[in-house]
Structure formats: C-alpha cells, structure tokens
Amino acid sequence: MIIAEKKPIEEIISTISGYKRLLILGCNECVTVCEAGGKKEVEVLASALRMHFIKEGKECEIDERTLERQCDHEYLEEIRDVVDQYDAILSLACGVGVQFAAEKYHSTPLLPGVNTVCLGANEQRGMWAERCQACGSCVLAATAGICPVSRCAKRVLNGPCGGSTNGKCEINKDLDCAWQLIIDRLKAMDKLDDYEKLATIKDWSSDRAGGPRKVVREDVQV
Amino acid sequence: MSVKTSSKLEKILRAGHLGVTSECGPPRGSDPEAVREKGNLIKDYVDSINVTDNQTSMTRMSSLAACIHLKLMGIEPVLQMVTRDRNRIALQSDILGAASFDINNILCLSGDHQSFGDCAQGQNVHDLDSMQLIQTVRHMRDEGKFLGGDDINRPPDMFVGAAANPFADPFEIRVPRLAKKIAAGVEFIQTQCIYNLDKFEEWMRRLVDKGLHEKVFILAGMTPMKSAGMAKFMKNRVPGMDVPDEIIDRLVGVPKEKQAQEGIDICVESIQRLKEVTGISGFHIMAIEWEEKVPEIVERSGLYPRPEV
C-alpha cells in the first residue's frame, strides 16, 4: 500500500492560514491503514485545529469528511454538492488523492495534510517500510524476491557494494543490506549459483526517467 | 594474454612485473598545483596514479580534470569513476573526454553513498552499477560502439579496472562476486586496504583455486597507518574495513612520535609477505594525504626502480 506520514500540525496551521471555511477530507484506503489520513486522523486534526483557532481568537469553520477513496471519480463526486461551501480542502489522502481532487475541483485550493512516503508494508505495529519503487519493470524474479531498486540505497543491481557490513547497509546500521537478504534467500532456496548471473544494464524508461507513466487497457475500456 | 590497450600499467602487468599504483585525491578547490605537487612526489615510484572521484561524497575538483593535469605532466593516470553522480550519457561522455587526452586506465566504482559527504540532501543517480560500468567501457572499447548502438569515432583505449573488498560481508560471495566482475569484463582489480593478511590470503587461495588469477590482475591495496588513532578509526568507523587487534596493539606499543614509522614498517612488511602470494600482480599504495611516504614504501619493499616498458 501507499505509506504516508502526518504533516506536523505547525506546518498545516501555516498552510491553512487565511481560510475561513475548511473541509478536512480523509481517505478510507491506504492512509487509513497506516494511520495517517483516515477518519480518526481527520477527527483528531479537526479538533486540534479548532482549538488552535479558538485560542487565537480567529474564526475558521472546520468540517470533516472521509471518502472511500480519493483516487476514484465516483467517490470524489460525493462532495461535489458541498465543495463550494469551502475556501479550501485539506486532504489527508496520499499525493494521488490530493491531485485527483484538485483536478476535479478546479477552482478550490487543495492542500496536503500528509507526506506521501513510499510503497510499503506494515512490518510491525507502528512501523511501515518501503518495498517497491514502481520502477515499471520488475526484477524480483532475478533477485530472489527481494527488490534492490527499492531496498538498496544505491539501487545496485549487481550487489552488494563494498559498504555492506554484518548484513547492514553502509548508510545506517539499522537498515538491512538488500543484497545480504538476496544472498540469504538464494542460499535458502539452494540457488546460490544464480548469484553469478550478471544483471544487465536496466531499461529505466519505465521508471521516473521516462516521464509520467500510464497504463492503458483497451480491453477493459467501454 | 596479449596487450589490448596503450596503458603502461597493462604492459607492465602483462610482462609479468609486479605493478605499483598509488592514488591522489583532488583538492577541494581549483588550484592545479595541489594535483601537480602530489604527482611530482610519487611519479618516479609508481606506474600509474589513481585519481579519486569525489571520494566519501565530498565535493572536489573533478577526477577527469585532475587526471588531465597529471597526463600533461607525463604521468599515467587511472581515472576513477563512480556511478553515483552521472547517468549513462555523462559516463560515456566523460570516458570519451578522458580518451581524448589518451587517459588509458579507468577504475569503475559505485561510490560511497552521498549521505557521508557535504551534499547529503542531494540526489544520487546509479543509472548503472559498477559492474555495468565495466561492461559499458568494454563495449565502447571492444565494439567501438555507444550503449545506444552507434559507432564511436576513435573508441576509448582503456585498461579496465574495478575495486574488490575481500573483507566485506558476506565473505562466502567475495570470490563469486569477483568472478562476476571478471565476467563483466574487468581486467585489473585494486583491493580494499589490507590489514588482515590471513583473511586476504584465504581469499586469494579461493580465487586461485577457481583460476581467477589467470583472468584478472590483482593489485593488493595497502594504506600505511599514521597513528594508533587512525587504526582505531579505520577499525570502528570505516565500513567494510578489517583491522585486526594485532595491528592496533603494535601501534599502541610504541611511543606516539614513532607510531607513523611503525605504520610504514607494517606496510612494508605486509607488501614483502604478499609479494610471495600466488596470484598477486602488484600493489596499490594509498597513502592518504601522506603521498611523500610512497617513495620510501616502494623502495623498502624492493619495488624500485620501476620497470621500463
């Protein structure tokens, strides 16, 4: 899923200053699961911001709403009839949701309430970690199911680099060396001989390098 | 193996002599004198001089420019090139730039992560990794073509090297990893600084068993310790470095003012021991900001005078 992190309240306060009627818009998907932008986070943020304005003696009406998804037309349509009541929408969805809402409601300021961090998994309670960088051409078949693009600080496709120490990355002792994990798994699968297969130069045109990406499926279009 | 390039280093190694290389880090400024001075200190004692490429991610004068300064003095440089800062366009372009000055050696590296340097907030590139850079240079040289497939007018004439760290983890893949670099096309290897000779010799034995020493020239990396403090720092703080306690004890065991000399002695003794090891083709002496000691090390190790080829 998409992992996001709440923006500091101080930053949110500075971005919403001047607006008198604000809608805080949560999303019921990824950001709910990673506890950054679901219904509960909307409630807490709304309450905190209301208190801030009361304390400052300023007027700002704050409403709360959480949609099933902010990356789909049909759910975003649900706020069409109320959107004009607001000076701005503070979206707690990932960067995708914020932009999709902005595209739909062209004249309403859309502000992000979270920082979108990565594509990751819930490693343990209260900890989410990156697993994929959406490079657009998956190499996992050749790397024992562990991604060097997202999990190696140098994206080394023929690793490990010389900085791998005790199975950890040179940039951080708490970070697993992706190539150590790959080698461990190759060993467990009795496929260590595969290590000597050279990964050839990667086509990065399906990655960020190729510009904004798009999947078009004419077979499902009606 | 016949000589494939105009590299003096290659000719010396292929003639069966022990090769000697050293390195010089470019200055953090634009004064070419800093490069020339270092070059002058060691030029008669080594076959080629490596020029580091923004080592530890600290921004410095470009490796290519510093190589050109050395080349213009008649010194043979080894252009170090990291994949951290350049994509495949810039890498190929700089290779051609170097080739236009008849720089005949290149060392292909991935580079330290930028978080260690003065631009920790910067992006890294890593379009290619070090093995793919080896493949790229070989492709440009041997096929005379760009990665994109077009012909190169006057292809680069470069002897292709890479680094190897016999001490990095996991140890069991250190030899397979070297085999992989050889498969990518590497012709010479300069190793990480060696202090744990037993472990290094074990690595050498394993690669000789696989016959890899016949496919690549191994230059053993040597860095003299300036002090016990430096030894401790290398042991505890430098990733992938193996400094046995005996080395630290030996340096601690002499008065502070004599530790530097002790460090040189250790270095010379290590070279003398490793000269006898099967598969060793030479030495890469990295006297970090201590280039003036290279002549003494080379002479005392019996590696002087350097052969004429």
Add this chain to the structure above:
Amino acid sequence: MRLKCPANFRIIRLPCTGKLDIIHILRAFEKGADGVYVVGCMEGDCHFNTGNFRARKRVEQAAKILDQIGVGGERVKMYNLSSGEGPLFAEYSIEMDKIIRELGPSPIGTALKKKANAA
C-alpha cells in the same frame, strides 16, 4: 471508606482504558476542560493485556498535540492503580487538581468564555 477528593471533575467511565481514543481527550479540551486524567489498571494487570499500554500511548499523543497548539501537554496525565485502591484514587485526583490549579485555566476555556460573553 469516606475519602475527601475535589468535586470539580467529571468521571467518564470506560469498559477499559484501551477503549480511550485521542479524540475523547481532545474533545474534552475543545469543550473547555482545564485538564484530563486517565486512570487505568496497573501495568501488566490489564484484563485485555495491552489496554492500559495503548491508553498511555494515546495520552502521550494527545499531550503532544496539545503542546503543538499551545494548550499544554502537561494538562493530560495517565495514572495506574488497582481496583481496590480507593485512597490512591482520591490522592491522584487531589494531585491532578493541584497540577491544574498551578497551570491555571486552559486557554481554550478562557477563549470560549470570552466569546460567550461577547455574544
């Protein structure tokens, strides 16, 4: 057991402090409360194993938010005691009352009153 304790707080009962959410604490402040304290079972004695640990984390999160908006995180506190400790319950309420009196009224309560008077 007749124990003296301050009469200026309201008890909100929860089946377990694990039921407590950050929003419950914030709402109390939003309505003008000067302080909130949460009384849970002894740590390690939770019938649901981790209810009171979760509550402590939520109290800490609420305190952080109150700090960030200038209300003051020290106005919210978590206490632990076992069900038989009536005197300790009274003692904690006296302590909390003292802390809040020293801190003075919450700026939210003050602002709300000012607004009500102006209207």
